[in-house]
Amino acid sequence: MKRFENILKRIGPLPLILAVVALVIIVIASVTFEGHIASHSFWSAIVAAFTSAILGTSAWFGNSYGIGIIIFTVLIRFLILPLMVYQIQSMMKMQVVQPALKALQAKYPGKDTESRQLMMAEQQALYKDAGVNPFASMLPLIVQMPILIALYQGIYNSPVLRSGQFLWLQLGNRDPYFVLPILAAIFTFASSWLSMQSNPEQTGITKAMPYIFPVVIFFSAIAVPSALSLYWVVGNLFQTIQTFFLQNPFKIRRQRELKAEKEREIQRKIRKAKRGNKR
Template structure:
């Protein structure tokens, strides 16, 4: 119960409330679709729930299946918002500990098994002391992967969605003008760049990430149905706004600069005080 309370305190009531409303919206959308969507077994039932939700949301807008996918994407993003907030909190704590981690790594270079074990033990103790979960950043990805697979299978298994049209798109086919893959890549870059800029300690890998992910998304979006590309575009727009709100790098830089200035001022005053005592 204590762990649950800590988790709730980190996330806050607003993201949890939004997630509950999103879940209600997904359920209501599914029940508002009167047609039949087949699904066998546990996984088939999950795919059927997603498909019904998209079709139900589409009915709210005169059977516009593109708008149905957009609404469904936004609901899913709000549903996993608590996980995203928890992820950002863990990443921020990890970034704040980078200095101490470097000290531990210098102490135990990891050149032999004993050194590697001691390094791992001290890192784990440091994470436990500051209530940091290193693998928390994987949670949103682990949740979203089944959603993507279920959405892909829902499109393939639903003749209605597969033959649906939205703007210039045939949702069951690839984007003929590559507009969605380009947009998906651009907004992937935007969210990745913002997240990277919020990190005070940047390695070569973290600097390359904002450029690698968009390329992967672009070429993947070229080969999947437009409905899935549309999900990526809307999801990445949401992710960009969310990253700016939760990890505003410009605000974080100002706070870090102010903290460094305050520390320099304190050090300068202490130095002057020591010099004054020496001259007495």
């Protein structure tokens, strides 16, 4: 119970309020949908609920399925926002202890059992002192993936959604002008780049990720119906805005620079005091 209260305290009230509001709107949209979507299993029932919620949301806007997909994607993002806040906070804590972890790896370079055990013991002590759970960032990802997959399948498997028109798009066909794939790639790059910039310890892989993901998303968006490309564009735009506010690399860098400057100032005062004592 105490751990749960600590998690709620870390997340804060605003993401939780937004998640509750989003959930209420999703439920209302689903139950007010006048049609029926067949389901034959627990998973298909979840997908059907998501599809009916999208169609219900679309009905509020004159059966504009494009707007329905946009609104519902935003609602889903608000629904999982508490998980994302918790995940980002856990990742940032892990980034802080990375230099200390590297120092431990240098301290115990051996691959024998004793060295590994000593390193693991000191590693666990380091995590405990810093209040870090190395697996905490994985839990939100595991929880949110079924939600996003159900949303994906709800859009992909709905003939009604795919038959809709939105702007220049036939939602069941590919974007003829590649606008959505380009936007999806741009927002994916922006989100990945912002996230990477806040990490003080960057490897070759982490530096390459902001350039690899957009390419994957671009070619994926080319190959799927516009309804899914629209979902990716809106979701990745939301992710970019979310990353900027929750993981602002410019703010984080300034904080690290100020902290490093304070530490250097303390060391200068210590050295000055030692020289004074010697005299």
